[in-house]
Amino acid sequence: MTTEHILADIGDEIPPMEWTADPDLVREMLDLSGWIGDDESGEGRMSGPSRFTDQETARSEGFGNMIVPGNLGMMAMAAAIQRWFPHGRVSKLDCVFRQPITQGETLTATGVVTDRQDHADHVILEMDVYLERPDNQRPQGGTAVMTIRTTPPA
Amino acid sequence: MTIPEDAGGAAAQAPQLTYNAEILRKEQPAGAITLTEAGVDRYMELTGHPRAALPEGERREAPIAMLNVFFSRGQEVGADVKLEGATVGLNAGRAIELYRPIYVGDTLTRSAILQDVYSKTGRSGTMAFEVWEILFRNQDHELVARARDSMVYRAPGVAPPPERGAEASP
Numbered sequence: 143m144t145t146e147h148i149l150a151d152i153g154d155e156i157p158p159m160e161w162t163a164d165p166d167l168v169r170e171m172l173d174l175s176g177w178i179g180d181d182e183s184g185e186g187r188m189s190g191p192s193r194f195t196d197q198e199t200a201r202s203e204g205f206g207n208m209i210v211p212g213n214l215g216m217m218a219m220a221a222a223i224q225r226w227f228p229h230g231r232v233s234k235l236d237c238v239f240r241q242p243i244t245q246g247e248t249l250t251a252t253g254v255v256t257d258r259q260d261h262a263d264h265v266i267l268e269m270d271v272y273l274e275r276p277d278n279q280r281p282q283g284g285t286a287v288m289t290i291r292t293t294p295p296a
Numbered sequence: 297m298t299i300p301e302d303a304g305g306a307a308a309q310a311p312q313l314t315y316n317a318e319i320l321r322k323e324q325p326a327g328a329i330t331l332t333e334a335g336v337d338r339y340m341e342l343t344g345h346p347r348a349a350l351p352e353g354e355r356r357e358a359p360i361a362m363l364n365v366f367f368s369r370g371q372e373v374g375a376d377v378k379l380e381g382a383t384v385g386l387n388a389g390r391a392i393e394l395y396r397p398i399y400v401g402d403t404l405t406r407s408a409i410l411q412d413v414y415s416k417t418g419r420s421g422t423m424a425f426e427v428w429e430i431l432f433r434n435q436d437h438e439l440v441a442r443a444r445d446s447m448v449y450r451a452p453g454v455a456p457p458p459e460r461g462a463e464a465s466p
Contacts, residue, residue, distance in 0.1 A: 159344065161344070167342060170338075170342050171342055171365075174335070174338055174339060174342065174365055175365045175366070175367075202452070203383075203384045203452045203453075204384065204451075204452035204453025211387070212386070212387040212388075212389075212390070213364040213365075213367065213387065213390060214343075214364075216361060216364055216390060217339075217343045217345075217361045217362075217364055218343060218344070219361075220343075220345070220359060220360065220361030221343045221344045221345040221346075221361070224345055224346055224359065225344070225345075225346050228346040228347075228348035229348045231357065231360075231394075231397065232359065232360045232361065232394070233360065233393065233394045234360075234391075234392070234393045234394065235360055235361060235391070235392050236389070236390065236391030236392070236444075237389060237390055237391070238388070238389040239386070239387055239388055239389055239390075242386070284389075284391075
């Protein structure tokens with residue numbers, strides 16, 4: 143494979159990935175992160191109900207419903223990029239969490255290529271990435287850099 | 297020691313912001329985590345992250361975004377940020393930069409540095425921001441990733457504003 147085989151160019155859209163963070167997914171991720179679950183050793187564990195796991199707590203903090211931890215949206219954006227180029231390595235990812243995302247909402251993870259640099263054995267893509275609602279609001283967005291190798295490492 | 301952000305008090309109208317300045321810009325140990333095969337599999341399944349075929353002889357890498365899992369397990373503590381009326385703390389943004397690949401089997405040691413605490417006042421009132429830098433080193437003591445994490449504290453029911461400069465590198 144040569145760099146010409148990497149079919150991504152400036153202006154190309156990251157193939158959209160539909161994403162819904164329902165309460166089960168949020169709990170699973172909180173468990174994986176050690177925030178909740180059986181691992182009692184983790185510092186920083188949630189003590190009691192939170193806006194991520196309890197409707198009343200979420201409402202008392204001014205949210206209409208339980209919300210999604212911001213970092214889950216960041217993970218979804220990274221997954222969308224990685225689905226496009228499964229062998230690529232994302233080396234930089236930054237994201238601003240502009241608005242809370244409600245659990246159960248369906249959003250689209252996508253973005254656009256803003257720069258492409260061709261090297262002898264790899265291509266570097268820079269991208270704007272975001273989560274988009276059906277009404278075109280973007281509660282989260284940022285940038286990503288991915289390196290795609292064209293030849294295996296020595 | 298807890299000190300106000302602006303002890304000189306030019307902004308007499310604004311609510312006072314206090315935080316623990318003793319930890320400001322000091323690197324603090326923040327635990328370690330081992331990237332297990334099962335953990336990476338679970339992460340990929342939950343996020344819809346594809347699993348690429350592994351070329352012969354190569355070690356399996358963990359995705360950069362998986363580092364998101366290892367925040368807030370104790371490293372972002374001790375700042376003790378307090379701003380009158382701002383009782384809700386939210387993550388405002390995050391930036392992660394990978395310097396070296398991270399592999400299944402790696403043990404990553406984290407350290408955290410409170411880089412900045414400041415407040416902003418707008419139409420919806422005064423909010424406090426807390427900015428952390430998180431460093432990840434592997435078992436060979438190599439710096440593999442650096443992250444910048446921002447928290448915003450605000451009154452209930454107020455949407456957080458975009459955070460300034462989320463770049464991972466100083």
